[in-house]
Amino acid sequence: MLENNKQPKTDLGKLGEFGLIEKLTRDIKIVNPQTIKGVGDDAAVMNFKDKNVLASTDLLVEGVHFNLAYHPLKHLGYKAAVVNFSDIYAMNGFASQLLVGLAVSNRFPVEAIEQVFEGIKLACQIYGVDLVGGDTTSSTSGLVLAPTATGWVEPGKTVYRDGAEKNDLIVVTGDLGAAYMGLLVLQRENEVFKVNPKHQPDLSKYSYVIERQLKPEARKDIPVLLRKLDVQPTSMIDISDGLSSEILHITKQSGVGAVIYENKIPIDPQTILTAEEFHISEITAALNGGEDYELLFTIKQKDYDKIKGNPNLTVIGHITEEPGAYLITNDNQKLELKAQGWNALENE
Amino acid sequence: MLENNKQPKTDLGKLGEFGLIEKLTRDIKIVNPQTIKGVGDDAAVMNFKDKNVLASTDLLVEGVHFNLAYHPLKHLGYKAAVVNFSDIYAMNGFASQLLVGLAVSNRFPVEAIEQVFEGIKLACQIYGVDLVGGDTTSSTSGLVLAPTATGWVEPGKTVYRDGAEKNDLIVVTGDLGAAYMGLLVLQRENEVFKVNPKHQPDLSKYSYVIERQLKPEARKDIPVLLRKLDVQPTSMIDISDGLSSEILHITKQSGVGAVIYENKIPIDPQTILTAEEFHISEITAALNGGEDYELLFTIKQKDYDKIKGNPNLTVIGHITEEPGAYLITNDNQKLELKAQGWNALENE
Numbered sequence: 001m002l003e004n005n006k007q008p009k010t011d012l013g014k015l016g017e018f019g020l021i022e023k024l025t026r027d028i029k030i031v032n033p034q035t036i037k038g039v040g041d042d043a044a045v046m047n048f049k050d051k052n053v054l055a056s057t058d059l060l061v062e063g064v065h066f067n068l069a070y071h072p073l074k075h076l077g078y079k080a081a082v083v084n085f086s087d088i089y090a091m092n093g094f095a096s097q098l099l100v101g102l103a104v105s106n107r108f109p110v111e112a113i114e115q116v117f118e119g120i121k122l123a124c125q126i127y128g129v130d131l132v133g134g135d136t137t138s139s140t141s142g143l144v145l146a147p148t149a150t151g152w153v154e155p156g157k158t159v160y161r162d163g164a165e166k167n168d169l170i171v172v173t174g175d176l177g178a179a180y181m182g183l184l185v186l187q188r189e190n191e192v193f194k195v196n197p198k199h200q201p202d203l204s205k206y207s208y209v210i211e212r213q214l215k216p217e218a219r220k221d222i223p224v225l226l227r228k229l230d231v232q233p234t235s236m237i238d239i240s241d242g243l244s245s246e247i248l249h250i251t252k253q254s255g256v257g258a259v260i261y262e263n264k265i266p267i268d269p270q271t272i273l274t275a276e277e278f279h280i281s282e283i284t285a286a287l288n289g290g291e292d293y294e295l296l297f298t299i300k301q302k303d304y305d306k307i308k309g310n311p312n313l314t315v316i317g318h319i320t321e322e323p324g325a326y327l328i329t330n331d332n333q334k335l336e337l338k339a340q341g342w343n344a345l346e347n348e
Numbered sequence: 349m350l351e352n353n354k355q356p357k358t359d360l361g362k363l364g365e366f367g368l369i370e371k372l373t374r375d376i377k378i379v380n381p382q383t384i385k386g387v388g389d390d391a392a393v394m395n396f397k398d399k400n401v402l403a404s405t406d407l408l409v410e411g412v413h414f415n416l417a418y419h420p421l422k423h424l425g426y427k428a429a430v431v432n433f434s435d436i437y438a439m440n441g442f443a444s445q446l447l448v449g450l451a452v453s454n455r456f457p458v459e460a461i462e463q464v465f466e467g468i469k470l471a472c473q474i475y476g477v478d479l480v481g482g483d484t485t486s487s488t489s490g491l492v493l494a495p496t497a498t499g500w501v502e503p504g505k506t507v508y509r510d511g512a513e514k515n516d517l518i519v520v521t522g523d524l525g526a527a528y529m530g531l532l533v534l535q536r537e538n539e540v541f542k543v544n545p546k547h548q549p550d551l552s553k554y555s556y557v558i559e560r561q562l563k564p565e566a567r568k569d570i571p572v573l574l575r576k577l578d579v580q581p582t583s584m585i586d587i588s589d590g591l592s593s594e595i596l597h598i599t600k601q602s603g604v605g606a607v608i609y610e611n612k613i614p615i616d617p618q619t620i621l622t623a624e625e626f627h628i629s630e631i632t633a634a635l636n637g638g639e640d641y642e643l644l645f646t647i648k649q650k651d652y653d654k655i656k657g658n659p660n661l662t663v664i665g666h667i668t669e670e671p672g673a674y675l676i677t678n679d680n681q682k683l684e685l686k687a688q689g690w691n692a693l694e695n696e
Contacts, residue, residue, distance in 0.1 A: 037508065042439055047400050059451055064485060101407045137413070141411075141489035141490055
């Protein structure tokens, strides 16, 4: 529980390992009634009474999920927390606690770790989640963030990936593909910067797509909205790997198929403009880009009237009895979705 | 939940990322009634009813906590699971679920990851814990294991670090210092091997200390024993960083002091012999070595008769009203215990 393993002696050691933990955690305030004991013991202690308990872990690894050349440390901490909350919302649940595993090389000063934790704590504050423990240790090379989120859901309200049935409507929240376009912009600017460090890029026209990449938000509002609308999804998943991959998870686990429509997929105008600039299809970005952290779910047709016109929700297709998941393009082609992405448009 | 993040393309990709997950998890059987849904959704789903829920995470990082030259991958998986279970037992609780975060470089073939998971699954089987989820991803360099254990404890039975009171007895389970001596033996043999790869060491006389390092066990039996003996500890912690450090956690958090006796500290004869060979004090190994994963706890004096003569439990001292933690040596010196270790004997 937020204890530094003592074997390595790093520069961080100047503060003292337990000193670091104290510094990082002293301003934590517990807000959830389920949290009985947070940071400072061998394990966090919680009590969820009759609720189902949810737990999920998603790692963020330097050089794989982020590049410190353009991912600021505070944003990184924020993102690491938020992507873990997203998995809890994808069960139709409420994120309430976070444990943070952090492996950090001795090239980072104490202040850098504080920035990571500032982001984590900001996310916890905004999402109403208690930071209840973790483990901080050295790394011989890169920075690894290993958060685990816990949360709860009423047993009858839990939504799995395997409940989709024929004729159910397929719904997505928000818009898709922006985070991937943001990544492409950041990668391009980083290459330019390497050649010409004095270059001052004007990134204002990419502000939305960059923010979606650097500081994504999870759909905390959706489980609340679904209860308010009295809609119980038949299946749900968060969109971390791209729409294609997530639809295939649902269809495979539910033993069904799906048809979605290109002209229904919600995409922000800035995503479209940026995709045009990069000569890729915005639909490819939506299907395969990933990191949108929107929710994908299915509902019974009878619930359509309850969600109709809601600006947060877009019906993009329906579940079929026949296996296989397909995209109907604007020119009425039927293309099969692939787990690794829908390749037809990739080389446009 | 045991999903491979798809951004990196590694040799592991030949199997396919979802193929890897399926391979690693297909033989998992759920044994705990609290586990409602394990691997395969956005989050694990559990229900602990009126019990307190415990959660803890401890990372194992290559080059910091282990060296693949002498830590076999299967043992490593086993150890990563067990050290996380240990934190749950240290709350007087029962470990019941495990999530595993794993970051692995592309120099590892699929078979290597399978070995890590064999160890994790063996530990889960032996300890009666369900592997319910996780995340497997690439790493640009070393291997990082980031497990999170969950478990439960009856609300009235939860034991924290801050409940020790004046005159309570200080008890440890098992024996101490062996894991550290095992590490020293392994490090020495690795140095010899680097100079002379044909050297065939006879490690049989170090079998116990090496096993304590490579394949430690957590004290699953102690929460059961304590209930059987009708003993409710006033405070408890697991010994991961060495006895000194753990006693100081308890005394600091409980606002008390402690006195322990050198001649009471349980140390295995093989630990003593190995320490002599390395010209260090076995007491130093016990106080500062760490990784023993025994439990340290305090009990009321009135409970002494209940534990007396139990071969698993040794009373090593008592809690004092005055702050500060001290070791009374065999020649009756009183030495203060230090968080970073008790240095008086280190250079003997």
